[in-house]
Structure formats: C-alpha cells, structure tokens
Amino acid sequence: MNAPTRDLAHSADAKTAEEGLAAENMSGPVDSKMATDVAMQNTLLTPRFYTTDFDELDAIDVSPVRAEWDQLIARMKADPNKGHFKKNADWDTVDWEGMDPKLRAEFIDFLISSCTAEFSGCVLYKEMKRRGKNEDVTGLFQLMARDEARHAGFINDALREAGIAVNLGFLTQAKKYTYFRPKFIYYATYLSEKIGYARYITIYRHLEAHPEKRFHPIFKWFREWCNDEFSHGEAFALLMRTDPKITQSWQNKLWIKFFLTAVFSTMWVRDHQRPAFHEALDVDPAWYGQEVFRKTSEISKQVFPLTLDIDNPRWRRGLDRLDRANREIAAAKRQGGVRGKLRQWAGSAKAGAAFLGLLSIPSQRNEVPDTSRLEPAY
C-alpha cells in the first residue's frame, strides 16, 4: 500500500520513510545516514502475551473483602486522575538537541521501557477481562487496562517529541502465548505496581526539593501517575486476601521471598547500568535503591507475611556482588568469541551465587493486619 505523502510537522507522525523525510523537522540537507536514522527511530513495541488459568480466576470470591473491594472499585470508576494526563503550561520545552548524548540514550531507554511496560500491562489486563466471566474480576481488569493505555499514550507523546515513533508491527507477527499461574500474576504484578509507586514517588519528592535537576517535564506528572500504580497494587492485595493460602502456605511464603529478592535485585542491577540518568537527577542509585526497597517493604506488609532484611550487611554486599557479576557478563558479551563466552558463563555463575546468597538471608516475619487498605502516603 502506497499512501500519498502528507505534509507533516514531525517525522514521528510519519507512516513511511518518505513521509518522515518530508516532515518539517527534517528540513535541511538529507543524507543516507539521516534516512537510516528516520527508519531506526521507529521503535518496535514488543509486548509479551500470556494466558492463565481462567477457571481459577473466575472462581475468585471477593466476599471476604467485599467492603474494601467495592470502595476501591468505586474510586477507580470515578477516575479522579482522568484530567491529569494532559499537557499544560507545566510541560516546558525539552532541549533534546542540547542533551548529553549518553543521558539522552538512557532517558529514551527509560521512556521506551516504561511505555512497553504500560502497554504490556494493558494487553494482559484486557485479555484477562475478555476471557474471564467473574464480573468483579473482569470489572477490575477493565479499569486497570484503561489506566495503562492512558499512561502508555502519555509516554508515547513524550517519545514523539523526541522524534521517536512506536511501531505496532507486532500485531501481525506470530505471537506465542506463555502461561502463568494466577498466583504468579498476583505476586509479580502486585510487586511491580507497588515498586513502581515507590520508584516514581521517590524521584518526584527528590525533584520537589531539587527542581533544578528536573531535566524533563514528565517527572512533574509522576505523583498522579504513581497513584494509579498504587491503587492497582491495592486491588491485587485484595485479590490475594480473598484466599489465605495464596500468601500463608509455606511453599507460597518461599515463592514470595523469591519474588521479592528477584525483583529488588533486578531493579538494583538495572539502575546501576544507567549512571547518566541518575547523575542528571543527582540521585545516588544505591541510596535510591534502598529507599525504594524500604518503602515497598513497608507497603507490602499489608499482604505479605514476610519482608526482606534489607539492613542486613549481607544484603548490600550481595547486591554489589551481583552488580559486579552483571558488569562482567556485559563486558564478556561485548568481547564475543570463545573467550567471551567462557567469561560470560563465569559471570553468570557468580551472579547465580550472589543471588543465592541474597536469598539465604533470613527474612523478617510480618503479621498481616485484618484490613489491607492503604493510602499513598510518601
């Protein structure tokens, strides 16, 4: 299909490379490198597709938490954040050209990863809404899909300003569906939403105190954005509380400890791989990591029967070992060849050992309260 070339203000609006090159922001001499850049700045979103045990989801009975459930759903339906995701005068101009290239690369990685995550969340929630029959559950997933699609649209707009268009070509590619048990979806998404809240609010509060470090206006929207994450987490907390076995059986306690350790340590490693981003915000990634873990642990006491002992000296040592092993793996990948491969295996073995070390730190018991409802307080 050959669409006629339209007059565009920005190459990010283009459907074809020709249109992209004809856009106003591309005026000036065009060489082959620029043409490649236009093509490359088309970022393919690659969400994953999941299926789960829909009978088990349908069997959820929210009666034990009915009062809290209805309150939460009513609030989400009222949609207090509806008007929030709009660009207003607070959205100041971004100097993309003048941005340090390293910072630019890391920040764009941040935007694309965040957009993909919101987008994938939307796909997962929508699928659960469509396949389920339990009205309480499908109603919740519909509302969460709405929020995620809204966040994705907002980040997409910031990407377009940077001249990057998302490509939804995955829709016509073969998609393999993997499988998660419902409880794994609860643990992972609960933690993801709550840690997301803690991450965003910690940056927001930091920039409130140091506005001169705010190098992009999107940070100003973090507070309301993370309030959505917070209430999604509340919903998963309630889902887990409908059946005590999900959090209280000894196998599941082990799973929860495993999830907490895996999620916290992955966050630590990934943040430490983005020095320019954290330097620009004037945030020490180690301080930031511990701060986010502390908030997430405190919040997760609403539903998890244990918290990780993040003040244990072995915790920080283990994270540092994991970070070093991860750097070795990255260097070995760049090196390539047989020696690179061997170094990569050695790095993976060290990372595995460091992770097992973290996992072996005794956790702290927590008595889960009778009601779980929390308000965003940080």
Add this chain to the structure above:
Amino acid sequence: MGLITREKETAPCTVTISHRFEELSAHVRLNNGAVVNPGDTVEVQGPEIMAAYGEVVSEDRTAVITRASRLEQLWTRATGDLEFMELCEFSFSEEALQ
C-alpha cells in the same frame, strides 16, 4: 490434539489500535470464540496494520492459530512461570548501553 503434532486453524478476528494521546493500545479479538491455550501461536494475516497519530483503527482480518502439541502445552505450563520477571516493570531495559 496430538502428543507431538501441531495443528493449524483459522479464526476471523478484529484488530483494534488506538494511537492517541489519551490512549495507546492494541488488541486482537478472535471473533469465533476460539480459545488460545498455553504454547499456542497466533498470527494475524495480511500487511502490517498502522494507525497514524490521533487515529483509532479497527480492521477485520483472519488469524492463524497454531495449536501447541500436548507435550509443548505441558512444557509451557510447567516452565512459563519462570518468565515472571517479564511482568515486572523496572523502568529500564536489561541491556547495558554503550
């Protein structure tokens, strides 16, 4: 369903894309009630579907569902959970940037 053989079937489907400021989303709905199981692969036929910025596009297409063999389905059920980290959001991609 065979133990190791895969079967293919087609299903009419609707692809909806919203590429707007207030909503970025894309979904495929199978219109004949076909159910996708663990390990199955779904491929929407035809050229890439694009929505320009500001548009909502909805197109009826045909999807080919490749059914996983019995073994593949068991394998996906047993191992799918291990990919749980994909459900978590970390703000940054896995790769080191150079």
